[in-house]
Amino acid sequence: MRTDPTPGDLMAITFDNDTRERVRLAVQIVDLIGSYVDVRRQGRGFVARCPFHDDRRPSLQINPERQTWKCFVCDVGGDVFSFVMQKEGVSFPEALRLLADRAGIVIEERKGFRKEDIDSKRSLFQAVQWAMEQYHQCFLQSPDAAEARRYIEDRGIDRQSIQRFQIGFAPDSWSWLVDRGVSASIGPDLLESVGLLAKNERGNRYDRFRNRVLFPIRDPQGRSIAVGGRVLPGAPSDSAKYINCNETRLYHKNQQLYGLDQARDKMAKTRQAIVMEGYTDVIMAFQHGIDNAVACCGTALGDNHIQLLKRYCDSVVLLLDGDEAGQRRTAEILELFLAQQMDLRILTLPEDLDPCDFLTRYGASALQELIAGAVDALEFKIRSVCRGFDPLLDTHRATSALESILQSMARIPSVSATESTRLRQDQILARLSRQFGIGSQEIKQRLDGIRTSALRRQQFREQLAANERGDTAEVAHHSEGGNNTDLNQSSATSLSDQPLRYSDLKPIESELFEIMVLHPDLAPMAIERVPPDLLDSPTSKRLFALYVELELSAQSLDFGNVLASTVDPRIQSVLVSIEEHATQKAAKALLTAEERLHALCERWSGQSEAAFQRSQIRALEQKGLDAQAEVDVLSDFLNQARIRHGIVPAED
Numbered sequence: 001m002r003t004d005p006t007p008g009d010l011m012a013i014t015f016d017n018d019t020r021e022r023v024r025l026a027v028q029i030v031d032l033i034g035s036y037v038d039v040r041r042q043g044r045g046f047v048a049r050c051p052f053h054d055d056r057r058p059s060l061q062i063n064p065e066r067q068t069w070k071c072f073v074c075d076v077g078g079d080v081f082s083f084v085m086q087k088e089g090v091s092f093p094e095a096l097r098l099l100a101d102r103a104g105i106v107i108e109e110r111k112g113f114r115k116e117d118i119d120s121k122r123s124l125f126q127a128v129q130w131a132m133e134q135y136h137q138c139f140l141q142s143p144d145a146a147e148a149r150r151y152i153e154d155r156g157i158d159r160q161s162i163q164r165f166q167i168g169f170a171p172d173s174w175s176w177l178v179d180r181g182v183s184a185s186i187g188p189d190l191l192e193s194v195g196l197l198a199k200n201e202r203g204n205r206y207d208r209f210r211n212r213v214l215f216p217i218r219d220p221q222g223r224s225i226a227v228g229g230r231v232l233p234g235a236p237s238d239s240a241k242y243i244n245c246n247e248t249r250l251y252h253k254n255q256q257l258y259g260l261d262q263a264r265d266k267m268a269k270t271r272q273a274i275v276m277e278g279y280t281d282v283i284m285a286f287q288h289g290i291d292n293a294v295a296c297c298g299t300a301l302g303d304n305h306i307q308l309l310k311r312y313c314d315s316v317v318l319l320l321d322g323d324e325a326g327q328r329r330t331a332e333i334l335e336l337f338l339a340q341q342m343d344l345r346i347l348t349l350p351e352d353l354d355p356c357d358f359l360t361r362y363g364a365s366a367l368q369e370l371i372a373g374a375v376d377a378l379e380f381k382i383r384s385v386c387r388g389f390d391p392l393l394d395t396h397r398a399t400s401a402l403e404s405i406l407q408s409m410a411r412i413p414s415v416s417a418t419e420s421t422r423l424r425q426d427q428i429l430a431r432l433s434r435q436f437g438i439g440s441q442e443i444k445q446r447l448d449g450i451r452t453s454a455l456r457r458q459q460f461r462e463q464l465a466a467n468e469r470g471d472t473a474e475v476a477h478h479s480e481g482g483n484n485t486d487l488n489q490s491s492a493t494s495l496s497d498q499p500l501r502y503s504d505l506k507p508i509e510s511e512l513f514e515i516m517v518l519h520p521d522l523a524p525m526a527i528e529r530v531p532p533d534l535l536d537s538p539t540s541k542r543l544f545a546l547y548v549e550l551e552l553s554a555q556s557l558d559f560g561n562v563l564a565s566t567v568d569p570r571i572q573s574v575l576v577s578i579e580e581h582a583t584q585k586a587a588k589a590l591l592t593a594e595e596r597l598h599a600l601c602e603r604w605s606g607q608s609e610a611a612f613q614r615s616q617i618r619a620l621e622q623k624g625l626d627a628q629a630e631v632d633v634l635s636d637f638l639n640q641a642r643i644r645h646g647i648v649p650a651e652d
Helices: 007-012 017-026 029-034 080-088 092-103 115-141 143-154 159-164 176-183 188-193 260-270 279-287 303-310 324-339 355-362 364-372 377-385 395-409 419-436 440-469 491-495 507-518 520-529 538-552 559-564 569-586 593-623 627-644
Strands: 039-042 045-048 060-063 068-071 076-078 168-170 197-199 205-207 212-218 224-231 242-244 272-276 293-296 315-320 343-348
Touching: 017 080, 017 092, 017 303, 017 559, 029 039, 029 045, 029 060, 029 068, 029 080, 068 569, 076 080, 076 569, 080 092, 080 569, 115 143, 115 168, 115 176, 115 188, 115 212, 115 224, 143 168, 143 212, 159 279, 176 188, 176 205, 188 197, 188 205, 224 279, 260 272, 260 293, 272 279, 279 293, 279 355, 303 324, 315 324, 324 343, 324 377, 324 395, 343 364, 343 377, 355 364, 377 395, 377 419, 395 419, 395 440, 419 440, 507 520, 507 538, 507 559, 507 569, 507 593, 520 538, 520 593, 538 559, 538 569, 559 569
Parallel strands: 272 293, 272 315, 315 343
Antiparallel strands: 039 045, 045 060, 060 068, 068 076, 168 212, 197 205, 212 224, 224 242
């Protein structure tokens, strides 16, 4: 099996981390592994029989939140890429192509890259964060924002929520942000590249957001990447109610959910997400203690959003506005969830209220009660299409309604359906038989026929696409500054035959990386304070170097990003092992993570001092110095020790 690129490959290919991340997020690891072996839920994760050894009992652990897998018998693990590499015996480029095809993502060729791009993503993050701070301070302090503050107050949003979600305001000016950017040495090019400026026909840039309340949009790691703006009451009727940043290198609206950075922990704990429509809906939900709420960012809920949700939860309650438009969107979304085999519950609010107004009027307990009674997707579908007539009397409408229901049911893949899904289908078929007065076997035959026709159409489309694409197309790989370091800057290590194993880590090294994995906010401190030369094993040196590379290129040190930044399956396996052990030990820790890191650094400092003393003693022994020389060397040693401990040496 090939796990590393050859030296020739390294010279010819590099990788665009944006593309790699798009593919990784689009492929749900439970579904991927489930396409090879039977997978079943166990607690918050899943288990399966490991395909890499004769596994008589499930020993392969799958973590859908982390998007990782691990077999403790084989001592291997990683992400979706490493699984395909090991299972199919292919290199990373081939695994990337296979998974991209699976996700329907086209990888386009781009030759070469600009060296100056290395720091560009860091600049983009910094520019967005700077702008969000400007808008937030304007909202809090500027007289121009008085109406915006009244609007937020009228919506019932309190000051704590304003701070938590960093609500901002853009004054009614064409150049407010441009002018402030010039003063802060942040040029218009940069602000335009993150979607905050627009350009007119003459090429002049202007502020995209004017006289609007602003809601920063953050990625799952909590970094601001875009902003959405709501028009204030009394604005011209032709003004769009909401506008968002255009898509940028940081922001793809079909891959982001508003509030996910705040909701992800609760979603993972409860295994449920509440999907709402508006930014203020989510803010008000959190204000009332419903902290697993998210919303789409200026687009309808789609496949990519569902894949993202599946990383954190198993069930989604779709809580849309009770108006007619909300009902239409519900019907469109329903079949997406059925196709993804994800449990969807649908809740329609009474009185045509949106969640924000409902919570303000009736409170959290009333909404929680409605959420608990939300019906599943198929039940909602049956009620919707049968509303207003008796299926046993109006046979014409009944035929159309039954066909619509079966079309939706056909979206559930029959091959990979779980036992519980098949049982649920049989229950639905029995109910339909009673409701429509048709034998359940006849209904099942019609359902099978719809599925067969859909499969044939899909195969035909795939054959046409393959003919157009050609079978000899090569996978192109790009470089994105700072994100291809694992192959480019560390190629010598990744190409070596040196084993990299979790078991090679010393206890003090394991403790260090466990802290860095579970507490990425402390990782920069660890990078700064830990002496790399005191790391003993090749595994610890390689892993520490990976963290340093990501920190220097301004990349997130979140576990998921660190895991995705390397294509070396050995390092991925080590990372997954560290995360598993760290999670198991976290509840037993007596000290805080920061206290543990400080203690580690103190121990390493002591080791460094001892190593220096030993080197001085060896120097004395090897040189065979006379008495006066020994006095001089020891004096020098004492002065250096004083300096290291902050003591100024005494003058002669």
